[in-house]
Amino acid sequence: ASTLGAAAAEKGRYFGAAVANNRLGESDYVNTLNREFNSITAENEMKWESLQRTRGNFTFTEADRIANHARSRGMSLRGHTLVWHSQLPGWVDNINNANELRTVMRTHIETVMGRYRGQVHSWDVVNEAFQDGSSGARRNSVFQRVLGNGYIEESFRMARAADPNAKLCYNDYNTDGRNAKSDAVYNLVRDLKQRGVPIDCVGFQSHFNPQSPVPNDYQANLQRFADLGVEVQITELDIEGSGTAQANDYRRVIQACLNVSRCTGITVWGVTDKYSWRSGGTPLLFDGNYNKKPAYDAVLATL
Ligand code: XIL
Secondary structure (H helix, E strand, O other): OHHHHHHHOOOOOOOEEEOOOOOOOOHHHHHHHHHHHHHEEEEEOOOHHHHHOOOOOOOOOHHHHHHHHHHOEEEEEEEEEEEOOOOOOHHHHOOOOOHHHHHHHHHHHHHHHOOOOOOOOEEEEOOOOOOOOOOOOOOOOOOHHHHHHHHHHHHHHHHHHHHOOOEEEEEEOOOOOOHHHHHHHHHHHHHHOEEEEEEEEEOOOOOOEEEEEOOOOOOHHHHHHHOOOOEEEEEEEEEEEOOOHHHHHHHHHHHHHHHHEEEEEEEEEOOOOOOOOOOOOOOOOOOOOOOOHHHHHHHHHHO
């Protein structure tokens, strides 16, 4: 196959990109997106602050535009993200009462998942619940503070009720190799699975740079999660660098997913270096002029 999406499809996987609504008017952007990718994640438009900035007022205009683009092109859609400490409006952060917070979470999850029911194949139900470092501890957030450790389980149960057909994922970063943080996520997922809490997938963001390179045990780490009986997905891949070194790193990540049968898809966190969230970096597959980089060729050849 001659495009990323078609090549991945031949291997039974999707190949997606994070998409920003405000770039959908740029023809090179849209042409590259439409030609190469068969899955879309909204880069920001399905986050809480984008969808429910004030309590009870849902604004779906930008998210719908991305969802409609995916639908009209026959692309699948990843949902990102429902319960996350960041890009969360202040009115949620200020809730102190457990039952009030539960009600607010349920309303948000039901409304958002309900709107895209039948279209989103996988939702990041909970994002980034653990701290970096060696403690394996939970990250401070309003959800953790007010509801305690059980908030993750509660979120997944609410999500299953809201859309029984979507795959429900836990998503995080710096969990890409074996370390204290990924061990903590592993123990969480094992516990949820053992107790019958509805979780279907684990997302590995896979933001890499010289300080945080692709770990040597990347594939082994994906595999140990897959062995718990969940799908694994590479959800926000980008690798800072250039040239052959960057291409080789991409090759390793793609090969790892292909070698793990339960690794069902890969999403890169943007279409072009021009609009990467890593300002100044060049971590993606197309350069600022939408030319294919060596990393692109490596990915296509590996798929
Ligand atoms: C980033 C977006 O790319 C930026 O545009 C935004 O300003 C901040 O969020 N982990 C995640 C993503 O789960 O939602 C983040 O996306 C990158 C890190």
